[in-house]
Amino acid sequence: MQVTETLNEGLKRGYKMILSAKELDDKVMDKLKEAQPDVELKGFRKGKVPLALLKKNFGQRVLGEAMQEAVDGAMSKHFEEKGERPAAEPNVKMANEDWKEGDDVEIEMAYEALPDIPEVDLKSIKLERLVAKADDKAVDEALGNLAESAQDFKDRKKGSKAKDGDQVVMDFVGKVDGEAFEGGSAEDYPLALGSNSFIPGFEEQLVGVKTGEEKAVTVSFPEDYQAEHLAGKEAVFDCTIKAVKAPAPAEINDELAQKFGAEDLEGLKTQIRERLDEEYAGASRAVLKRRLLDELDKKVSFELPPSMVEAEAKQIAHQLWHDENPDVQGHDHPEVEPTDEHNKLAERRVRLGLLLAELGQKAEVEVSDAEMTQAVMTQARQYPGQEREFFEFVQKNPQMRQQLRAPIFEDKVVDYVVELAKVSEKETTKAKLEKEIESLEEM
Template sequence: MQVTETKAEGLKREIEIVVPASDLEARLQTRLFEAKDKVQLKGFRPGKVPVGHLRKMYGKSLMAEIVNEILTETPNSVISERKERAAMRPEIAMTEDEGEADKVLSGQTDFKFTLSYEALPEFELKDTGGIKIERPIVEVSEEEVDEQVERIAENARTYEDKDGAAEKGDKVTVDFVGKIDGEAFDGGSAEDSDLVIGSGRFIPGFEEQLIGLEKGGEKLVEVTFPEDYGAAHLAGKAATFDVTVKAIQGPTETAIDDEMAKKLGLDSLDKLKEIVRDQIQSQYGLATRQKVKRQLLDALDKEYDFALPEKLVQAEFDNIWNQVQRELTESGKSFEDEDTTEEKAREDYCKLAERRVRLGLVLSQIGETAGVQVGEEELQRAVFEQMRRYPGQEQEVLKMFQENPDAIQSIRAPLYEEKVVDHLLAQVDVTDKTVSKEELMAEDEAEEKIGKGEEATEEKSAEA
């Protein structure tokens, strides 16, 4: 086999590969002799079919199998021998002339094809010891725990039937039909719908208009959907609801004590507060992790600047752009509504795609150098967690992961990235800083854009 590099421009490579007809013939002869003892043909005893006869009947089909095997095996072996790695699946080009192709299958000429790919860039890892990270920490206050316990108590509150008019805090059972311009709209009607007046679950202004109604009472409720309402076709529109009150219940007194905790399946109020505190701390911990990770990735992004595979960047940009387009469609908004233009948005998201690919490559090499690996047990736990998200479809989800390498990679990649981040955080200078929860949860628009999907930066390089 002859391998000739015909292009080497930046990361772009083009390799011409020629497999001599003699090599093809040798492989075909081997295949024919292997088939000789297996093929059963009428008029011939087992194992006595002449090779020439086999060649006449099956030569082209066997040669086609050989050609496909060469196309499958050769790219990886050639790229590996060049001590390179392809950023994406290599492209293969060969003759489209039927006559030339027939000559190859007939063993009359050499088999030629071209391999095109972009190589992953080579770069030196830099010392991370000088990176400084400020880790924001929120101390959970007793007031915050008490507020959450009160909300739990409110949700666990029971109600009992009452006479008279509905008041704020009462639970009412209603039927309603929503209309816009006199026409009922999809999703605007319900029967036996329970609603606590003052809970804020319904459109602003809806609940307050039920105050004063008695059981059996009817009212035309007039409201306007918020401008930022989730359903774009309803946002900002005036609507009416024909409401009928079917039942009214008043809230019972709920004491926040050990008895309430026991009704929730806990030993005591102190145990409930302990669980609530852990949950709040866990939520803050996730936000802290994201802030710290963002700082780390920002620091790495400033340290590295190297050429990127264009197709890998384009693939990442396409993923981002498709997501942006879906979100705009679902919200009914345009780029102008977001104070930008499509051209400017494309420019911004192209930079984001480059950042993700660059960081993915850096994290991949750091992890590889450090020997970071995702264990099978970790991977299985992640798969089982995915299965739990689809009750009743667990076996289908498991089968998908077992049969689809890309699906299992989508699980492995973020696990790998988090382990690389942990490895780096153990090396860099991390200083804790106590902040308020408002400071911790605050995120400006620029941070949100950069951070959107940042947890998937490793995936692009892992796929390669």
């Protein structure tokens, strides 16, 4: 196949490829010869059908396949000889759209080449790892939060009115058109006011009730209520208030510890300390990774494929727009134009992405099947009850698999670089570490 360069500007490349009619015909005949031993037609034994007859009967059928194979082969040979890799799928189209059998095939191919990535002396990189340990104050604070989340309710002083957030213990009977309905009654039912666990408007009417009081609560069932015979109907609940209780944090003792799976209070404190240390280590790693990327960004400079930067800038702008407009769930909104700030961030991301990919390839960093399976399982937990469907979706979707693989690969490359860099450790406090994390989120 004859290949002629038509564009070489920066990273942009363009080529015209001509597949002669004879080359294409030879390719068709090769495919027919390959299939000949397995073909049988009326009047001919299997494998004895003449090639001329095969071409007449099946030539058109294999023509497109032969053309595609010829183009694919020419592209592979081109990239191998040039030593180039396309930044994205090349744009390939037939130039002579009025082509007919017997004509040469003219193909136009355009792409952006990946740039040459400069070498980086990874051992010259200096980093500082922040080290924070959970102290007794942090453990006690976390323990207090646990106690608050496991709150109890204690009786209010006699005659006290129920407030939002209180718990009322009551008997109630619900009626529609004066008749009690199934499932509408209960005794000694504990209801936290403000929990929105009852029909809309129910809990608000109990604010202000006292122990011993009887209260008729009138509400309307929602139009889409699951019980069709009640949907949209007005109901009256006759409530007898038996207790009014105020929320109170659970007592910090062995009983609280056992609620959270520990044998005793000391065991729970140990668990909390270990969890906090893990959180601090994760935060420290995030800071270290950002500092490493900053250092790498300073050390390299090379031309970037314009289409990659443009696509990344649009994605950044689109995501930030949704962050600022959380009520808009779909994508049927005006197109979001990237700003100079978006373009600058996109250039950094593309540059670092290409550099990390190059470093990972040279270091032969691989993402194992076990790591991919774990990533899929972690993601699948976000879809309770639909885990199997999610697994099948990932299996059939190469783009989704790449999205799951990319962050694993990046983290492994970061670990590889950190091992080669000169890393010192600096003790810090939880507050200072949190401040570092906040500064990352602002960037």
